[in-house]
Amino acid sequence: MGVESVLDYFSIIHRYLAPDSTAYPLYLIHCTLVTKLALEIAERLELNAAAQRFIEEAAxxxxxxxxxxxxxxxxxDGALPYLYHLTEGCKLLEAEGLLKHARVAQTHSGIVLTAERLRSVGLTADLIHFIPRSLEEKIINxxxxxxxxxxxxLxxxxxVIEARNSIGKFAPANLALFDEWATTFGVN
Known part of the structure; x- marks a missing residue:
């Protein structure tokens, strides 16, 4: 029985975002809070240790x-519109050899996306590529x-009402999916 390696996600974060940059604390705090909530959901669903570790890393x-x-x-201060952080994050993590993590980067905003919104910033990929499929992807989204x-x-x-309203603002057709996830994840 081999020892499972632990991903040093901080070294990856630091490769792309300098700890002394102005964006770093916002990134770190946001991702830490998202990770905490995602792990609370994973524990509530009694996901195994490997799934919880993946959720921690990917979040x-x-x-x-x-x-x-x-x-x-x-x-x-990059050059691309903000929605490109989905595809660019996917590319960066694929380059790191983290294909499952890359998928999370690409899908973590899927519930608030529409084909029209993607096209409005020049993203030509089909909406289906941005929709979370795995349970872990859905939890992080x-x-x-x-x-x-x-x-x-920050x-x-x-x-829950405010989160639901943010979906209604961008993708009202996905409100039923949000409600389903809230029930499944025990978040009321």
């Missing part, structure tokens, strides 16, 4: 693509809805 890395995007409110990277609300967990 800490899910937003790594922000480094290539332009979003002044979170101090990102769901947990991400409860936290912002905006410094004004530490504040959104209520």
């Amino acid at each position: 800490m890395l899910h937003d790594i693509g922000i480094v290539r995007t332009q979003m002044p409110v979170i101090f990102c 769901f947990a991400d809805l409860f936290y912002s990277k905006d410094s004004a609300t 530490w504040r967990e959104r209520s």
